[in-house]
Amino acid sequence: MTTPGSSAMPAGQASVENMFQSILSLLQQSARQQDIAELKNECSELRQANVSLERQVREGSLTNGHGHRTPGFMTPAAPSSPQLRAKSPFLTPAIPASISSLSTTQVHHPSPLGDNVLQSFSYGNRDIPGFYVVIPAGGAGTRLWPLSREGHPKFLLDLTLKGRSLIQATWDRLLPLTSAARTTIVAGPSHVKSIGEQLPDLLPENLFCEPGPKDSMAAIGLAAAILARRDPDAVIGSFAADHMISGDEAFLSGVAEAVEVARNDYLVTIGIAPSHPSTGFGYIRLGEKLLLNEAPNARLVESFKEKPDARTAAAYMSTGRYRWNAGMFVTKAAFLLRLLKEYRPEMAEGLEKIGEVWDNVTKRQAVLDEIWPSLEKIPIDNAVAEPAAAEGRVAVVPATFGWDDVGDFSSLTDLLPAEANQPRILGDSSLVLTDQVAGGIVVPGSGRLISCLGVDDLVIVDMPDCLLVTTRARSQEVKRIVKKAKDAGWKQLL
Incomplete structure (x- = not known):
C-alpha cells in the first residue's frame, strides 16, 4: 500500500512505460537488421560488380574511359586458337601451327602504360x-620447374591455354613485319x-x-654473322622466345620505329614502361631525344642499370626516366659485328x-667444333650494349605495350x-x-584430383613424376629447389 506523496508509479502507467520500452527496443532491433540487410546487399552488389569486372578483363573488353582498350598484363593479346580450350600446357604437333596474320584494319592506340607524349609511329x-x-x-x-624442364622449356609450353606456345606466339607476332x-x-x-x-613454316x-649454351651475345652474334x-x-x-606481349599493334609500331633508328647506325633497344617497381628486371635510363x-x-640510352633493390626501383619509377630492359635489340647485323670487334675482338673473329x-654444310661442323667451345659466355648487354651506350651509340624506343617475361609462377599467376x-x-x-582459397596458382598436370581448403597464395x-608446393612470395626461389634436386641425384626430373 502506498502512502500519500509516495513516488511509486501506478500500475497502469508502469505497463504503458514497459510497452513503450518494448516498442523502442523492437524498432532499434529492426533498424539494426535493416542496416545489416543493406550492408549484405551492398556486399552482394560489390561481389557481382567484381565478377563482372574480372569477366570484362578476361574477355579484353575493358576500356580506360577514353574508348581505348586497357592493355594491362592480365590478358596478353594472343592469336586465336584453333581449338576451344587446351587442357594442358603441353602442346603436340597435331595442333595447327599456321594462323592468319593480323588484320590490316586494326588501329594502334598508345597505351597509358607508356609516355603520354609518345606519338603513334606511322608505318x-x-x-x-x-x-x-x-x-x-x-x-x-x-623458376617454372617442374612445369618447365631442360628438355621441354617454357618457350615450348602453352602458358595461356590458347593453343599456342610462347615461341609460336612470338613467331605469329613478328611475322607481319x-x-x-x-x-x-x-x-x-x-x-x-x-x-x-611447332613451327612447320x-x-x-x-x-x-x-x-x-653461351648466353645471349654468342647466340645473337651467331645469327648476325650468318x-x-x-x-x-x-x-x-632479336626477340626472346618466351616473353608475353599485350597490344600487338603497339608492339609492331615500336619495332618498326626501332628499325628506322637502326638504319642510322645505332644499337636500338625497346624500353618497357614499368608498371611497378620491380626488382626482377634491369632498367634503362632515358637520355636526350634523337630528333629523327x-x-x-x-632517345639515346644514358645508361643501363642492373636489377635494383626495392627502394632503388621505386626511386627509378618516380623520376619517369627509366624503362625496363626487356632484352629486345634491333640493329644492322654488320654494325653489331663492328661493335663486337671493338669491345670483344676475339669473339667477333x-x-x-x-x-x-x-x-x-661440309665445313660447318669442323669450324664449330674448333671455335665454339672457346667463345666467351656473356650477355649482349655486358658485351656491347653497356660500353656502346657510354659512347652514345645505343638508342631506345620507349614502348607502349604490355610485357612480361613470365619469369616465375607469381608472374604467371597474374597472366x-x-x-x-x-x-x-x-x-x-x-x-x-577449392574451399575458402584465394590467390595462387594450381597446375593439375598429373591427371589426379587436387583439393585445397583454407590456403591462400x-x-x-x-x-x-613430382610435386612442387610453395608460395607466390617464394616463387623466385624455385631454382634453389632445382639445384638441390640436381645435387640429390634427381637429374632425370630436371
Whole structure:
C-alpha cells in the first residue's frame, strides 16, 4: 500500500512505460537488421560488380574511359586458337601451327602504360624489306620447374591455354613485319626437333643450332654473322622466345620505329614502361631525344642499370626516366659485328669465321667444333650494349605495350584469368576443388584430383613424376629447389 506523496508509479502507467520500452527496443532491433540487410546487399552488389569486372578483363573488353582498350598484363593479346580450350600446357604437333596474320584494319592506340607524349609511329606496308627476325630460344626456365624442364622449356609450353606456345606466339607476332624466309631461330640441339614440329613454316636453313649454351651475345652474334654474309645490309631484331606481349599493334609500331633508328647506325633497344617497381628486371635510363624525323619517339640510352633493390626501383619509377630492359635489340647485323670487334675482338673473329662457312654444310661442323667451345659466355648487354651506350651509340624506343617475361609462377599467376576469390588454374579446372582459397596458382598436370581448403597464395604444380608446393612470395626461389634436386641425384626430373 502506498502512502500519500509516495513516488511509486501506478500500475497502469508502469505497463504503458514497459510497452513503450518494448516498442523502442523492437524498432532499434529492426533498424539494426535493416542496416545489416543493406550492408549484405551492398556486399552482394560489390561481389557481382567484381565478377563482372574480372569477366570484362578476361574477355579484353575493358576500356580506360577514353574508348581505348586497357592493355594491362592480365590478358596478353594472343592469336586465336584453333581449338576451344587446351587442357594442358603441353602442346603436340597435331595442333595447327599456321594462323592468319593480323588484320590490316586494326588501329594502334598508345597505351597509358607508356609516355603520354609518345606519338603513334606511322608505318605503311607492314612488311619491312631487309628486316630479319632473330629468336633466341634457350634456357630451361628453372623458376617454372617442374612445369618447365631442360628438355621441354617454357618457350615450348602453352602458358595461356590458347593453343599456342610462347615461341609460336612470338613467331605469329613478328611475322607481319617480315616473312618466314627472314625469320630465324637460334636454339640448342635438344630443342631443334620440338621447334621444327611447332613451327612447320620455319625454313630448315633458318634454324641455327648452337652446339652449347653461351648466353645471349654468342647466340645473337651467331645469327648476325650468318645473316651479314647472306645480306650485307640486313637489319636484325632479336626477340626472346618466351616473353608475353599485350597490344600487338603497339608492339609492331615500336619495332618498326626501332628499325628506322637502326638504319642510322645505332644499337636500338625497346624500353618497357614499368608498371611497378620491380626488382626482377634491369632498367634503362632515358637520355636526350634523337630528333629523327622518321623516329619521333627515339632517345639515346644514358645508361643501363642492373636489377635494383626495392627502394632503388621505386626511386627509378618516380623520376619517369627509366624503362625496363626487356632484352629486345634491333640493329644492322654488320654494325653489331663492328661493335663486337671493338669491345670483344676475339669473339667477333670467331663468330665471323663460323658465319663464313655456315652455309657450307661440309665445313660447318669442323669450324664449330674448333671455335665454339672457346667463345666467351656473356650477355649482349655486358658485351656491347653497356660500353656502346657510354659512347652514345645505343638508342631506345620507349614502348607502349604490355610485357612480361613470365619469369616465375607469381608472374604467371597474374597472366591467367580466375573466378572471384579463386586461384588461377593452368590446365583442366575440373581436376581442382577449392574451399575458402584465394590467390595462387594450381597446375593439375598429373591427371589426379587436387583439393585445397583454407590456403591462400599457394603454388601447387602437380606433375606425373613430382610435386612442387610453395608460395607466390617464394616463387623466385624455385631454382634453389632445382639445384638441390640436381645435387640429390634427381637429374632425370630436371
